[in-house]
Amino acid sequence: MITLERISRSFGDKQVLHDLSFSIGDGRMTGFVGSNGSGKTTTMRILLGVLASDSGRITVDGQIISPAHRSAIGYMPEERGLYPKMPIIDQLVYLARFHGLSRSTARQRGLELLEQLDLNGKPSDTLESVSLGNQQKVQIAAALIHSPQALVLDEPFSGLDPAAVERTLDVLQDFARTGAPVLFSSHQLELVERLVDDIVIINQGRLVANGTAAELRRQRSSPEWTLQTDADMGWVREIPDITVVELDGSWVRFAAPDSDTAEALLRRALAESSVTAFAPHTVPLNRLFQEVTQA
Amino acid sequence: MSAQTNPASAPNYASTSTTARNGNQPAPMTATRANFATAIGLIIEREIAVRLKSKAFMISTIFSIVLFGALVAVSGALPSLLSSTDQVAVTSAGAKAVDGIDGIDAIPVDTVDEAKKLVKSGDVAAAVVEDDQSPVGLTVIAERSAPDSLTGALSQVPTVELLDPDAPDPVLTNFLGLGLGIVFFMSAVTFGSTIAASVVEEKQSRIVEILLASTSARALMFGKVLACSILAFAQIALTAVSVLVGAAISGNDVVLGKVMGPIAWFVPLFLVGFVMIAALYAAAASMVSRTEDLGSTSSPIMMLIFLPYMAVIIFSSNESVMAVLSYIPFSAAVAVPMRVFLGTIEWWEPLVSLLILAVTTVLALLIATRIFERSILQSGPKVTWKQALSRPRG
Numbered sequence: 001m002i003t004l005e006r007i008s009r010s011f012g013d014k015q016v017l018h019d020l021s022f023s024i025g026d027g028r029m030t031g032f033v034g035s036n037g038s039g040k041t042t043t044m045r046i047l048l049g050v051l052a053s054d055s056g057r058i059t060v061d062g063q064i065i066s067p068a069h070r071s072a073i074g075y076m077p078e079e080r081g082l083y084p085k086m087p088i089i090d091q092l093v094y095l096a097r098f099h100g101l102s103r104s105t106a107r108q109r110g111l112e113l114l115e116q117l118d119l120n121g122k123p124s125d126t127l128e129s130v131s132l133g134n135q136q137k138v139q140i141a142a143a144l145i146h147s148p149q150a151l152v153l154d155e156p157f158s159g160l161d162p163a164a165v166e167r168t169l170d171v172l173q174d175f176a177r178t179g180a181p182v183l184f185s186s187h188q189l190e191l192v193e194r195l196v197d198d199i200v201i202i203n204q205g206r207l208v209a210n211g212t213a214a215e216l217r218r219q220r221s222s223p224e225w226t227l228q229t230d231a232d233m234g235w236v237r238e239i240p241d242i243t244v245v246e247l248d249g250s251w252v253r254f255a256a257p258d259s260d261t262a263e264a265l266l267r268r269a270l271a272e273s274s275v276t277a278f279a280p281h282t283v284p285l286n287r288l289f290q291e292v293t294q295a
Numbered sequence: 296m297s298a299q300t301n302p303a304s305a306p307n308y309a310s311t312s313t314t315a316r317n318g319n320q321p322a323p324m325t326a327t328r329a330n331f332a333t334a335i336g337l338i339i340e341r342e343i344a345v346r347l348k349s350k351a352f353m354i355s356t357i358f359s360i361v362l363f364g365a366l367v368a369v370s371g372a373l374p375s376l377l378s379s380t381d382q383v384a385v386t387s388a389g390a391k392a393v394d395g396i397d398g399i400d401a402i403p404v405d406t407v408d409e410a411k412k413l414v415k416s417g418d419v420a421a422a423v424v425e426d427d428q429s430p431v432g433l434t435v436i437a438e439r440s441a442p443d444s445l446t447g448a449l450s451q452v453p454t455v456e457l458l459d460p461d462a463p464d465p466v467l468t469n470f471l472g473l474g475l476g477i478v479f480f481m482s483a484v485t486f487g488s489t490i491a492a493s494v495v496e497e498k499q500s501r502i503v504e505i506l507l508a509s510t511s512a513r514a515l516m517f518g519k520v521l522a523c524s525i526l527a528f529a530q531i532a533l534t535a536v537s538v539l540v541g542a543a544i545s546g547n548d549v550v551l552g553k554v555m556g557p558i559a560w561f562v563p564l565f566l567v568g569f570v571m572i573a574a575l576y577a578a579a580a581s582m583v584s585r586t587e588d589l590g591s592t593s594s595p596i597m598m599l600i601f602l603p604y605m606a607v608i609i610f611s612s613n614e615s616v617m618a619v620l621s622y623i624p625f626s627a628a629v630a631v632p633m634r635v636f637l638g639t640i641e642w643w644e645p646l647v648s649l650l651i652l653a654v655t656t657v658l659a660l661l662i663a664t665r666i667f668e669r670s671i672l673q674s675g676p677k678v679t680w681k682q683a684l685s686r687p688r689g
Contacts, residue, residue: 048508050672071328075508079674081501086345097337098509100327142505146326 001026002181007056016042017205024181031196032185039205040185041078044154048075071099074148078155080139082127088138089123092145099146113141133164153184193285203293217283222255224281225262231273253281334510338518346526356530364537368545381420381442384410389423392433396448414438471636472611475629476604483600486527487576490519491589494580512668520573527569557632560645564628571656578663581670582678599625614639621648624655
């Protein structure tokens, strides 16, 4: 478990992080969401120790994070970068040796990873000579080369074609299943919604929402339901405490302060017509995101 | 978990994949990290390996080594190559007069007329024949002009007294200044640019972020500075060996004898001075995000190298200016050896000069590290020197 506590950071006069606190649980995929310039990359850099925070602290399993902890994190920065003219396997070995791996161990592990990631090219090829998709695989291998026990990935899916997204996803999920904390940022909210366990949303350097997708929906002031009957549902507008979000003849989506109110509405609908469907409405993450970041 | 039972279908990405999502506690999160010295070693190793694999680097190195060796070898052999022998027709009286003069190949003839015929036909450059009316008893016959070597040798020369026959030849002084200056300037600029390019490459490709997650900015900069200094020194040392070999082959005793002392001072001053310049170049490069912007931040350093270098060449015969230049860190590497060569330096002066240079280099390293740490992650527009020094820590 990696915990960030009240992290603040300014660049000159501009404060980009304000008392930011959240946790990345073991074995949990944590999605890190925020608009451009909200402070995601700065947060990740501080987590990796690439940048220093002005105040606040980071703990790993209750201990203040140490260089040894940080060395156990696999990191993929947003703007991808390795040496274009250096052979693929050589750069993996080079990076691994900063983590104390011997040359031969690093080489063996690098070759294994490239095979598992299905690199289409020779390990001795230079990076610039393989396709962008293969360069992306090498980038993932670079983050995994030292057998990290946690992963921090900045926009791992940006610029990937759908097949590459799926492959990267597989890697991340396999990794989280080993019990390791995984934090990744993404703009692709549908993707985040599909695969994460926890979501952290920040806006202008402040935490605005944190929890599982279900928790985030529950935290909303009024949950929503949908109701399908065989009669016109215009009467729902007249019910106190109920807000109609969308109405289309016999179908209605409404917000209610609690489930009792919603069920009361269902009972009345059952009394007046036949109900074919009634269900809580799952608000898509991007609407949640818009709501919390615009609040 | 399938990760254990069937590795082929579910690859084992993490080495500690012993627990399932809701299973036991994972192993404590920790890993070794290369210490400062090891990290510097790794960086040096890569930088040197990359340079040695670069064809352009190897070609320019070999070219400069061969060029300097060949220059010295040729300059040693030059006097004998340039001097030519003149064929001169001589009668018996003339033969006595030219006997023992260098560069004269005497061709004996019997009569003055025969000598004139040979001169006319161009078979000989001139003729020396007896002449009763001449004060020296001889006449030099030539078609249009007599060879200087001949008339000079036959003239009567007053006695010359040399007060200091070992005083440095001013031509050689200029030559030495120029040579050391070129070696210093070329190495500083080429290796300075090399280190700058390597910093910008890592910054531009953003691999610097991965590196900084595993080591410190200081290790990164020191590694690059040391790697470049080692390469520059190796190149200089090989050039020096090549110069000495060239001198030995051609028997150039000027280089072997008088220039050894100056070179002995040039080497340590160059080494320390180079570290200073490399550090400044690394700092300049950390301030830009694109190779195209490099010129604007590195040109002040170029000026710092170029202006003192020009001053040393221009004022090589002005003792007081040279004395000042030998204490300025950027010109010491050239000015001190020059003054050693001219013999106008006290024995302790090179030591003071080296000390000043060493202190300046330490300061330059501190400032460069500060700038490097603050600028290396800055993307976008270039950082100015002023901003880089006042910016809060990265």
